[in-house]
Amino acid sequence: MKTKKTPTILDDLNLGEITETKKLFLLDEINTLLTNRIVLRLIEHAPTEKRQVFIDKINANKDAPDKILLFIDHFVENADQIINDEIMKCKKDLASVIQNTSSQEH
Amino acid sequence: MEFKEYNQQHHSENIPPLDLIARKLHDHVSAETKETQTILTEHGIRDLPAFITFDTTFDTPITPLVEAPLVVEEEVHQESHMSTPNSVDTTRTELPNESTEDERELYVFTATSQQQLQDEMLSYYMDNALEATKKTLAQKNISEDRIPQVAQQIITEIAQKKINAFHDAQIRHLIKQNFLKQDAEDYYTWRINNADMDISFSLEKDIENNHALHSANFINDHFMSLFLQERSIEENNIPHQEMPDTAPSIQEPSVHTSAHINAMFDELKNL
Numbered sequence: 001m002k003t004k005k006t007p008t009i010l011d012d013l014n015l016g017e018i019t020e021t022k023k024l025f026l027l028d029e030i031n032t033l034l035t036n037r038i039v040l041r042l043i044e045h046a047p048t049e050k051r052q053v054f055i056d057k058i059n060a061n062k063d064a065p066d067k068i069l070l071f072i073d074h075f076v077e078n079a080d081q082i083i084n085d086e087i088m089k090c091k092k093d094l095a096s097v098i099q100n101t102s103s104q105e106h
Numbered sequence: 107m108e109f110k111e112y113n114q115q116h117h118s119e120n121i122p123p124l125d126l127i128a129r130k131l132h133d134h135v136s137a138e139t140k141e142t143q144t145i146l147t148e149h150g151i152r153d154l155p156a157f158i159t160f161d162t163t164f165d166t167p168i169t170p171l172v173e174a175p176l177v178v179e180e181e182v183h184q185e186s187h188m189s190t191p192n193s194v195d196t197t198r199t200e201l202p203n204e205s206t207e208d209e210r211e212l213y214v215f216t217a218t219s220q221q222q223l224q225d226e227m228l229s230y231y232m233d234n235a236l237e238a239t240k241k242t243l244a245q246k247n248i249s250e251d252r253i254p255q256v257a258q259q260i261i262t263e264i265a266q267k268k269i270n271a272f273h274d275a276q277i278r279h280l281i282k283q284n285f286l287k288q289d290a291e292d293y294y295t296w297r298i299n300n301a302d303m304d305i306s307f308s309l310e311k312d313i314e315n316n317h318a319l320h321s322a323n324f325i326n327d328h329f330m331s332l333f334l335q336e337r338s339i340e341e342n343n344i345p346h347q348e349m350p351d352t353a354p355s356i357q358e359p360s361v362h363t364s365a366h367i368n369a370m371f372d373e374l375k376n377l
Contacts, residue, residue: 008160009159009160012160013131015124015127015128015131017124018124018125018128022125022128025132026128026131026132026135028156029132029135029136029139030135030160031156031158031159031160032139032155032156033135033138033139033142034156034158034159034160035154035155035156035157035158036139036142036143036146036154037142038158039146039151039154040142040145040146040149043149055149055150055151058151058154059150059151059152062153062154062155065154065155065157066157068157069157069158069162083158083162087158087160087162090160091160094131094135097130097131097134098127098130098131101126101127101130101131102127
């Protein structure tokens with residue numbers, strides 16, 4: 001079956017040539033890390049009085065996680081900026097890991 | 107290829123450099139994921155699926171045109187709002203626009219199935235976007251006659267952005283749920299490679315071809331219906347005329363930034 005190929009973070013990191021199987025696995029891992037990082041940052045930025053409710057809502061919506069995106073704004077000011085910043089930071093960190101690994105190999 | 111055979115190949119000593127880098131990256135990511143998971147667990151969050159990806163970027167707040175209502179945390183009230191529609195119905199006219207803001211917020215949270223969630227998500231955004239569009243047009247001295255033209259695009263784009271994010275998370279969650287719980291990298295990889303790869307892609311293809319398009323048309327239809335109803339009540343006190351069958355269709359729903367939406371406003375202002 002013909003499938004659509006779209007650039008991923010792995011292509012950005014010059015790992016686009018690994019097998020699709022490994023790609024999928026790595027992507028899933030990386031996305032889990034990214035999500036963890038972002039959720040932690042959002043929790044840190046949530047006002048103290050709203051933090052527990054925010055955490056409860058995250059837990060309550062784990063089975064339909066996109067709902068979480070619907071209410072993040074209500075709990076955390078500048079949530080989108082925080083998410084975007086963390087995405088950029090994570091990308092840089094991953095690139096740094098790859099760079100270090102590559103230089104060790106050579 | 108059998109799992110045993112795959113497993114043997116996977117553990118070959120002859121690992122190409124790129125694969126070695128990928129493996130190092132995997133080691134690093136796994137270690138950090140464990141660390142972050144430990145902290146999340148301390149906060150009481152376990153088994154959180156990956157719902158944010160590197161494609162999840164927002165140029166503007168996720169609800170760029172509206173002031174978000176405060177979240178209400180009274181679970182007891184949610185029970186009275188469980189009667190939500192089960193499917194996307196392009197003839198449906200009961201929208202949550204008559205609810206209070208608190209009720210509307212609860213309306214979003216009470217959805218349990220994926221279809222309900224999508225239905226409510228679209229209604230919620232459409233409802234909010236109508237008011238926000240009027241407000242924005244008024245600020246820009248653009249006649250309300252332009253509302254259908256402008257708002258159709260805006261609502262479609264906002265809803266489409268949400269749908270895309272939802273489906274992205276849904277697909278990833280599905281993959282994770284089906285495979286990662288095996289708790290073994292090799293088995294997970296083998297499963298995808300040999301058996302279940304097509305599941306996620308066929309789902310994705312189906313969504314691309316049908317679901318998103320249907321959803322975009324759905325909100326277009328209902329926005330027009332809502333707008334015509336409101337205008338007839340406000341201006342003429344004439345009973346609402348049903349939306350014509352030939353609602354504008356969206357050939358290729360796409361996600362645009364708020365900059366794009368602002369550009370549309372500017373274009374209209376210059377007409």
